[in-house]
Amino acid sequence: xxxxxxxxxxxxxxxxxxxxxxxxxxxxxxxxxxxxxxxxxxxxxxxxxxxxxxxxxxxxxxxxxxxxxxxxxxxxxxxxxxxxxxxxxxxxxxxxxxxxxxxxxxxxxxxx
Amino acid sequence: xxxxxxxxxxxxxxxxxxxxxxxxxxxxxxxxxxxxxxxxxxxxxxxxxxxxxxxxxxxxxxxxxxxxxxxxxxxxxxxxxxxxxxxxxxxxxxxxxxxxxxxxxxxxxxxxxxx
Numbered sequence: 001x002x003x004x005x006x007x008x009x010x011x012x013x014x015x016x017x018x019x020x021x022x023x024x025x026x027x028x029x030x031x032x033x034x035x036x037x038x039x040x041x042x043x044x045x046x047x048x049x050x051x052x053x054x055x056x057x058x059x060x061x062x063x064x065x066x067x068x069x070x071x072x073x074x075x076x077x078x079x080x081x082x083x084x085x086x087x088x089x090x091x092x093x094x095x096x097x098x099x100x101x102x103x104x105x106x107x108x109x110x111x112x
Numbered sequence: 113x114x115x116x117x118x119x120x121x122x123x124x125x126x127x128x129x130x131x132x133x134x135x136x137x138x139x140x141x142x143x144x145x146x147x148x149x150x151x152x153x154x155x156x157x158x159x160x161x162x163x164x165x166x167x168x169x170x171x172x173x174x175x176x177x178x179x180x181x182x183x184x185x186x187x188x189x190x191x192x193x194x195x196x197x198x199x200x201x202x203x204x205x206x207x208x209x210x211x212x213x214x215x216x217x218x219x220x221x222x223x224x225x226x227x
Contacts, residue, residue: 030212042202043155045215088154092212098143098162099170100213104154 002027002093006103014111016078021106023072023089032072033090034063037105043088046074076108084110114139116219118203124225125193133188133222135203143206143213144186145170146178148199149221155202161186162208193226200224 003026013019023032034046047056049065049072056063060083062075072089090102116137125131137144145160147170157170161180175197177189186205190197200223204216 031210033215035216042220043204043216043218045217048215050210090155097168098160098213099168100145100157100160100216101171102147102155102157104152 002091002101004089004091004101004103006087006089006106008106009104010107010109012109012111013079015080018078019076021074021076021087021089021108023074023103025070025072025091025093025101027070028094029067029070029091030094031092032065033092033100034072034074035088035090037086037088039085046087079110081110081112084108114217116203116205116217118201118219118222120222121220122223124227126227127194128192131190131193131224133190133201133203133224135186135188135219136184137186137205137217138184139205139207139217140183141205141217142183142208143216144180145204145206145213145216146176146186146188147202147204148172148197149202150199158188158201193224195226198224198226 005024007022032049035043047063052067054065060077065072086105086107088105146158147155156172159178161167203219206213206216
């Protein structure tokens with residue numbers, strides 16, 4: 001059974017600091033997704049990573065994928081309050097179906 | 113405007129009373145999916161569909177039904193709702209890219225309470 005684990009689940013950090021959210025998964029994967037959810041809102045796509053070594057960046061967020069380690073990271077550079085949200089990774093496992101498994105999410109609170 | 117719509121947005125019902133939550137997308141996406149979101153559990157996939165007349169179970173399909181008669185619509189049916197189906201439900205759609213679902217576009221959510 002595929003498991004997707006995010007660390008940490010809660011993170012409180014100061015503006016201007018850097019931090020990384022980790023997403024480990026237990027089986028091979030065709031693709032990995034990162035989403036953001038603001039309180040009381042729906043989910044918004046951030047990145048889709050398709051291959052080993054893939055790196056994507058948007059503003060202060062950068063995501064990378066290491067398929068050999070079954071690990072993706074979401075790095076936040078010089079955090080600002082607007083990045084406060086819950087971040088989810090999700091995995092499409094490498095099998096014949098296209099089920100998608102989400103991690104439990106990382107609630108990020110950035111203090112001004 | 114490209115979007116995924118869900119109706120109703122809020123619903124309070126009683127145990128055993130059949131209900132349907134509609135989901136529609138206007139982006140001609142092949143892949144559609146239903147999730148439920150519960151505190152501490154993240155999102156769990158209920159059912160998904162890779163195309164018209166093709167549906168498959170996600171991780172938590174028990175107590176739910178779906179159909180995909182048209183590409184744009186993917187209704188979620190609860191034949192006999194129970195209190196443990198009280199949750200926040202999201203519909204999502206995505207195109208198929210490189211042989212799999214690409215980024216998903218989520219609807220606004222339906223908050224369901226079953227008394």
